[in-house]
Each structure stands twice: as C-alpha cells, then as structure tokens.
Amino acid sequence: MSEKKNEKITSREVDFAKWYTDVCKAADLVDYSSVKGSMIIRPYGYAIWERIVAILDQKFKETGHVNVQMPMFIPESLFNIEKEHVEGFAPEVAWVTQGGKEPLEEKMIVRPTSEVLFCEHFKKIIKSYRDLPLLYNQWCTIVRWEKETRPFLRSREILWQEGHTMHATEEEAKEETLRMLGVYQDLQENYLALPVITGKKTEKEKFAGAEASYTIEAMMWDGIALQNGTSHYFGNGFAKAFGIQFLNKNNELETPYQTSWGVTTRMIGSIIMVHGDDYGLVLPPNIAPTKVAIIPIGKVDEVVSEIVCDLKAKDITYMVDNSEKSPGFKFAEAEVKGYPIRLEVGERDLKEGIITVVRRDTLEKIKVKKEEVISTVLELLPKIQKDMFDRAKERRDQMIYEASTYEEFLDHTKKHNGFIKTRWCGKETCEDKIKEDTTYKSRCIIREVEDGKCVCCGARAKYEIYFGKQY
RNA sequence: CGGGAAAUGGCUCAAUUUGGUAGAGCACUACAUUUGGGAUGUAGGGGUUGCAGGUUCAAAUCCUGUUUUCCCGACCA
Secondary structure, three states, X not given: OOOOOOOOOOOOXXXXXXXXXXXXXXXXXEXXXXXXXXXXXXXXXXXXXXXXXXXXXXXXXXXXXXXXOOOOEEEHHHHOOOHHHHHHHHHHOOEEOEOXXXXXXXOEEEOOOOHHHHHHHHHHHOOEHHHOXXXXXXXEXXXXXXXXXXXXXXOOEEEEEEEEEEEOOHHHHHHHHHHHHHXXXXXXXXXXXXXXXXXXXXXXXXXXXXXXXXXXXXXXXXXXXXXXXXXXXXXXXXXXXXXXXXXXXXXXXXXXXXXXXXXXXXXXXXXXXXXXEOOEOOOOOOOOOOOEEEEEEOOOHHHHHHHHHHHHHOOOOEEEOOOOOOHHHHHHXXXXXXXXXXXXXXXXXXXXXXXXXXXXXXXXXXXXXHHHHHHXXXXXXXXXXXXXXXXXXXXXHHOEEEOOOHHHHXXXXXXXXXXXXXXXXXXXXXXXXXHHHHOOEEEEEEEEOOOXXXXXXXXXXXXXXXXXXXX
C-alpha cells in the first residue's frame, strides 16, 4: 500500500542538482535542443508559464500598462549609446551575421534586454507631458550567451516579460519601480507560494545603467538563493543619453524619468526547487494548470462523469487518466506531474460510497463520501496553497542566520547553506572580501540603519543586508 | 571561459581494454488476460554507435578536430 520511490528521480538528499534535472524531465516540463542553453519548453511546462502570463498580464493591465512588441535586433550604434549598459552586457551579447560573414548592413546584436530599443522609440513618441506616463510592457524572448546553462535557471534564450516606463517626475518613476516590485511579490507569494525577500541590490550587483535595482530573492530547498525578478529605477540617465525630452505645462523642456522591470521562466525553476520532492513536482493550486487528477479504477465511468460535471461547474481544471496503465502507475505519474489533488475513484471504495482524495503536497490520503468530494476539493485547494507557502516560509526562515562578527559569518558559511542576515558599511571592498573568502554574494539590502558595525571591517554599518550563495 | 566526466534505438546501459556481422532491460505497436502503489503472456517495429575527418583489408572500438550534456570554479534573470 505504501508509496514506492520514483525510480526516474534521484533523491533530493543524494544529489540536489541531479534531482532538479530529473524532475524537469520526468514531469515533461522541458527537453534539450541541439543548441546549448536553448531549451524546449514542453506543453506541461509551457502551461505553467501560460498561467503566470495570464495572472501577470492582468495585473499589468490593471496598473495601466499596455503591451507592445519591439524588434529583436539592435544595431551596434544604438546599443552603444549608454556606456555603462554596453559594458555590462557586452560579454554576453550574440552578434548577427549573414551567411556566416560580416553583415552587409551595420553590425547588429540580438536583444539581451530592450532598454535601448524602447528609448529610441520613446524619443519619437514623447513630445508633451500629456504623453506621460508611458507604461509599456512586452512579452518576448531575449538572448544572453551564458557559459553555464541549466533548464529554467539559466538559458541562452530567455522567455520573459520586460516593462519599460517613462515618467514626468523622479518620484513617480520611483513609485512605479516599487509598485511593480510589489506586483511581483504578490505573484510569487500568493500564486507561486514562494516566500521572498525584497530589497535593493548593492552598487556592485545592480543592473548595468540603472540608478537603483530592486530584487526579489527566493531561497531554494537546498538553501541557495535565486533572484526571481528585478525592478530598476533609471533616473534620467538613458533619457539624457538618448535625448528624450518633453514640454511641461509651462512650455519648458524636461527630461523624463524611467523604469524597467522583468521576470522570466526562471520562476518555474523556483517552484520546482522550493516545493518539489522525491516523487516529483509539487504545484501550488493557484498556478497548477491542472488542479485535480482523476484516476478511475475499474468500471466507474458514471461516477467519474458526475465528478467531472461538478468540477466543470465550479471551474476547476482537471484531467482524467483513462489510459490502460495500472493504478499504481497512474498514481506515480500524477505525483510526478504535481497535480495538487488526486481523486482515486475505485470500485472497491464506491461499494461503501467512498472516494479517496490525495493531497500532493503531504501525500495524505483522505477517504470521503462520494457526495462530499467536490466540497472537499473546494476546501482543500486554498488550504494546500496556504500550507505550501507556510511550510516553504518556515523552512526558509530556519535557514536565515544572523551574524554580527566576521567569525560568526565564516562559521555559518562553513556549516550550512542559507542566507546570512547582517550589517554592512556599504563599501565594495568589504563585499569583495566576503565573496573572496566565502563565495557568498550580497543578495539584497533590506534597510538603512543608524547603528551596528559592518560584519567585515567593523566600521559603522549603513545597511542591514542579506548574503547568500546563488544559482 | 578554465578543470573533470560522458555521448551507442525514445530512456538506462553492454560490446571499446585486445579493431572482425551492434545486444539487453525499460518504453513503443498489436492481441489477450489483468486493474487500489509503477501488471502478465505472445508476436512485432525501431539503431549502424553525437558530428566531421584520418589510420586500416576492416572502426562503436585507434587518432585528430568539433558539438552537446553533467559536475566543480569564474559570469549572469
């Protein structure tokens, strides 16, 4: 009766990296292509992304943003306009050639991000304060020629969303930056059930060309950090470099302020690495493309149709496994796929008017009366959602360590993975030393402080900050 | 990009040391019997060994190059 280990999946305890790729493949999320770092997102993996797109896109529209589609190619001269930006991205841009030779026209790159394309366009369409704020978003793929690649976590072709906005004032742009960070946090906590830490990147870690970069940091099951999204405040650096200006109400020329923000399919990697277990994927109900899996055992067609009818009426997505496989196979398959709830509808149980409801997150089996199946499902879905978040948060909180001295800091890095919450003076030399000594990088600044000492040099601390290892 | 390992039907691997007709399990197809934790039987289909050169009468096997994957670093959403 008890569950058997899934043979396709390496145990999480044995080899976390192997476990991750095993789950990606076993759950039919991705396949490799013949080009390194260009992954095939299979229908089930893409269905998860479609859920994310649907939720976010609605939130973007509610906050006044409109979608556009910009070109994929950036001419060299356009890319070169903002100096810091070029220096930050140059090592990983992919160049376009024609027939393997130098192109006949100007040299071009494939967009690694689209700031310059938006700026070029914004210069043409922004004339007056009446054109602001300009709130644009695009869903697209970008290319960054990464050296080391892993499914969802780091690929060369990245499927993402990038918002680009222009504002009349600094305050308004700053507000937008934080507002979109909040939208991301809402998505991740309330839909993906990922507890996240939000804050500011250090000067060293911020986006090339930004004045300030904000980040959403999640912690994976193994205590390693994953940056799940960013929101940048640009000031008017790009706008000045591109000569974007508008006339204000007093008929004076002003330079607008800019933001950009993005999230990628990397979040799917986070869902896998935060919630998954040795049986496979575990999806939070709010993001699961299929919430309920129905496994018929024996001749139970009538009861299954009734349940399907009720689920449809309640708008709950479902699948029925009518394959010829044995029940055990179907159970295991439903677990690999991470369907939040599984209904085992079998002849044996039905003789007593019972259906077995199984929670994927806890693997708990609950016997309920046939008539109560739908109400049980309706109760369980939000409960599973909440429990998954709570468990992930509890686990993460246990792996946040505090350090006030460098000895403590080093001690933590030697003993375990996780985040280290500490204080920092703000100097890059300390950040570099920590990275040199421990491989830990600054994750994010959570607030400015007046007291305490820098964990590294002992000078007066300016910030409370998290350090961690990252994917 | 540095260091290491690997690449043989869809998957996991054998055959490589000592060159000599590519083989197994799983998966797949058909039929039958099965059905509460990855069913059983019978009969089938599917590879010329990542790719490109070279050595040889003969290459999965030896040599060179290259691509991809995984691990460890450096880099990044």
